[in-house]
Amino acid sequence: MAKPLALTSGEPAGIGPDITIKAWLRRDELKLPAFYLVGDLDSVGKRAELLGLKISLADVGPEDAAAAFADALPVVATGKAATARPGQPDDSSAEAALASIRQAVADVATGRASAVVTNPIAKSVLYRAGFRHPGHTEFLAELAASGGRTPQPVMMLWSPTLAVVPVTIHLSLREAIAQLSSELIVSTARIAVADLKARFGLVRPRLAVSGLNPHAGEDGSLGLEDQTIVAPAIEILRHEGIEVRGPLPADTMFHDAARKTYDCAICMYHDQALIPIKTIAFEDAVNVTLGLPFIRTSPDHGTAFDIAGTGRANPSSLVAALRLAARMAAARPA
Incomplete structure (x- = not known):
C-alpha cells in the first residue's frame, strides 16, 4: 500500500478544516490518494x-492512516488543541498550525508519509505569536536544514495550463528589486529545472524568463536591470x-499562444508571477515548494476567514494539491 500524504491543519479558524472535510467526503468520486490530517x-x-x-473520524498513527482512509478521515494528533472558532483566530491558533507543519515534515522525513500538503496559514496570526519567517516556504526550508545548510526554497505555482516561479518571493517590491541578482536568477532556475525533470517527468524543460521592467527595459531606456542582471543570468x-528564452516583456508572456512555447515562466517578483496564474487558474492552481528534500504542495489560496464555517469554501485547489503531491511522489527517484 502506498504511503499516505500528510495534510497539515493550517490556520484552525480558516477554511482548512472545511475543504479537508469536503475533499475526504468526495474521496471516491474524485479518486483521491490516501491522506491524513495532522491536527x-x-x-x-x-x-x-x-x-x-x-x-467519520479516526484517531490513528501515520502507519494506520492509509488503511483507515476508505471508511474515516484519519486524524493524527499533534497534542495541541485548536479552540478557535471559524473566522476568529485565538491564542491556540499559531501553535496548533506550527505543530501540524512540524509533525507533517517529520513524518515524511521518517518515511511514514510520502509528501506534505499544507492547508493555508494566517501569517498575521503567526507573526503576533513571534513567528519570524516571511511565510510557509521559508519555514519549511528551515525544517529541512541539515548539516548546518538550509536549502534554497523555490516557490512554484503550477496548473495544467501554466507554471510560474518568482525569483524573489515575500518581499516588498523595493526590497525585491534590491535583492535581485544574476546569481539568484541562476540558482532559482537550476532548482526549477532539476525538479521539473525529477518530479514532473520533463526530459528537457523549457524556461521563459521575464524582464524586470516594462517591455524588458526597452533596450535600457526603461531601466538597465534587464541588461545588467537578467540577461547575464540567461546566458549562464x-x-x-538549459533551454531558456528572455528577458521577455512580462505583459506578453501569458496569453494562450505564448504559454505553449514554454513549460515554466521564471518571473522576477511575486506579483509578476502570481497575478497571471491566479487569473488563469484560480481554482486549480497549486503552490509547490521546489528545492526541498521532500515534496510539499498547497492550495493556492488563503485562509478565507470570511467564509470559514459557512459551507461556501471550494475544495478544488486542495484536491489539485493532493493529486499533484501524489503524482510527484510516484515520480520521485529512488
Whole structure:
C-alpha cells in the first residue's frame, strides 16, 4: 500500500478544516490518494457538525492512516488543541498550525508519509505569536536544514495550463528589486529545472524568463536591470545547456499562444508571477515548494476567514494539491 500524504491543519479558524472535510467526503468520486490530517480531532469534528456534514473520524498513527482512509478521515494528533472558532483566530491558533507543519515534515522525513500538503496559514496570526519567517516556504526550508545548510526554497505555482516561479518571493517590491541578482536568477532556475525533470517527468524543460521592467527595459531606456542582471543570468543558463528564452516583456508572456512555447515562466517578483496564474487558474492552481528534500504542495489560496464555517469554501485547489503531491511522489527517484 502506498504511503499516505500528510495534510497539515493550517490556520484552525480558516477554511482548512472545511475543504479537508469536503475533499475526504468526495474521496471516491474524485479518486483521491490516501491522506491524513495532522491536527486536533475534536476541532475537526466540531467543524463538520457546524457545516452539517456527517463524517467519520479516526484517531490513528501515520502507519494506520492509509488503511483507515476508505471508511474515516484519519486524524493524527499533534497534542495541541485548536479552540478557535471559524473566522476568529485565538491564542491556540499559531501553535496548533506550527505543530501540524512540524509533525507533517517529520513524518515524511521518517518515511511514514510520502509528501506534505499544507492547508493555508494566517501569517498575521503567526507573526503576533513571534513567528519570524516571511511565510510557509521559508519555514519549511528551515525544517529541512541539515548539516548546518538550509536549502534554497523555490516557490512554484503550477496548473495544467501554466507554471510560474518568482525569483524573489515575500518581499516588498523595493526590497525585491534590491535583492535581485544574476546569481539568484541562476540558482532559482537550476532548482526549477532539476525538479521539473525529477518530479514532473520533463526530459528537457523549457524556461521563459521575464524582464524586470516594462517591455524588458526597452533596450535600457526603461531601466538597465534587464541588461545588467537578467540577461547575464540567461546566458549562464544557456551555457549550461538549459533551454531558456528572455528577458521577455512580462505583459506578453501569458496569453494562450505564448504559454505553449514554454513549460515554466521564471518571473522576477511575486506579483509578476502570481497575478497571471491566479487569473488563469484560480481554482486549480497549486503552490509547490521546489528545492526541498521532500515534496510539499498547497492550495493556492488563503485562509478565507470570511467564509470559514459557512459551507461556501471550494475544495478544488486542495484536491489539485493532493493529486499533484501524489503524482510527484510516484515520480520521485529512488
